[in-house]
Amino acid sequence: MAFDLTPLWISLKTTLVSTVIVFFLGIAAARWVMDLPPRTRGIMDAFFTFPMILPPTVLGFFLLLLLGNSSPLGQLLKGMGMNIIFSWTATVISGSVVAFPLMYRTARGAFEQVDRSVIDVARTLGLSRRTIFMKILLPLSLPGLMAGTVLSFSRTLGEFGATLMIAGNIPGKTQTLPIAIFFAVEGGDMQTALTLVSLIMLLSLLCMVLQGLWSCRPKVMVSRR
């Protein structure tokens, strides 16, 4: 019997694209928040973290309201000939929104643990903000950023609630692995469910192993004499 692997491909595609988006957005947001005055920073921090504490279904509901045909944004997109709801793009949007806080939080933490005096000294040396960010802040927070990326990847891979709300369950189009599992079990098809479950477990495990391998690579800068 030819097993239908499309949920795997959809999941992989969605997760990869979301992770890339979230990687850049999370880092940019964390960097931007760092320079804000303390009060504004607190407010923006709460705003960026908010998706993390909402139940995914509630998040999906809000996204539905925001992007649906009755909202101004939805109207605008419709005018441009784009229909987001129940499309593959929707899986990417929901995946990105749920993973964004994870990336943002870890990136902020990673930036904050970089020794302040190293950044300060770079400024007195006359280095531009861009150089400081690209050549000093980013490399020094790399381990934290990688951890954030893995977290985001895993979170998006397992995303169910919000995706179901705005992307639905269209086999071959928006049916990701977790959604396929849910509907397989609901339809009593335990065989398919089990196969899909094994697949997703393998994928997560692989992800962890890669992260583990990466983090124990030889580190020149921390090796002692």
Add this chain to the structure above:
Amino acid sequence: MKLSVDIVKKLAHFSLNIRLGLDRENISILGPSGSGKSMVLKCIAGIEKPDRGRIVLNGRVLFDSERGINLPPEQRRVGYLFQNYALFPHMTVYGNIEIAIPHQWNRKKRAHELIEKFHLQGLEEAYPLRLSGGEQQRVALARMLATEPELVLLDEPFSALDGILREQMQQKLPGLLHGSNYLMVTHDMDEAYRLSEKILVMEDGKMLAFDARERLFDHPPNLAAARILGLRNVSEATRVRENMIMVPQWGCLLECGGKQRVSHVGIRSQHVLISSSPGVNSFGCEIVRTLEDRFTATLFFRLLLSRTRELLLQAIVDKTRWESIQKGDKTLFACFPPDKLLLF
């Protein structure tokens, strides 16, 4: 090189209030930990922003609250040597120095010049964590001078070095800086004296004194500054005659001219003479404790005529002298030479 600083900044526990001028000379800021010394440097470098005031370097206004000027650190041309050196841990020695060189065209050549000048040959490819404290400091200095700063700020530059290395670097530093003037922060008065012409004494954000080093050590303007400058024997005092003061806490009268309105008297431990023969301002004394160093001994003593038995005075004497005093079994006298007494 000319710098003038006049700034006010409110901090958590006190308010920083500093006014100083520097004209082709080296200055130390001396004060106990947490007195706001480093904050002064950070304000000059532009890392921290004062609440009010003005900072001018060689005629360039770096900060002026009234005119709304606040140059960012990258435009101030002020070098800052951090206490922990703040090297970029992910870059090699060469990388650390090269990144600070402003002009693209002579980067390589200049980096190699600096590496040579700071005796870092052979360490170009090493990462900072592999270096010793002294090597790290030289890299930090080379990196700072790569930018050709107009003023150099040193934040406790020797606190991370030990023993011989500290002494060596204290000797070499002015030469390595190549005549650049510096403003140094330290809590070590010997270091301040060795490495600067003028010393600013501060405590809790306030300036207690600012003067040439000899004048400051010989005639501290107030008691708080004198204490920070190492004065240990202090007591309240009142003038009883034109050339006589009464020191109730030591329980004695001291012959002493000079200032007529007196509230306190003090004498450095190094100036108290301990001998077996009496003289001017001499009193029988009893040694209670000693603290011996290799070449000197600190004697903690009380005057025999004193009623207040708790208060101990200090004298620092030569070790050989201390040994010969110990051999003799005579009564000891503590002498306070009138010209060494500090009146406040």
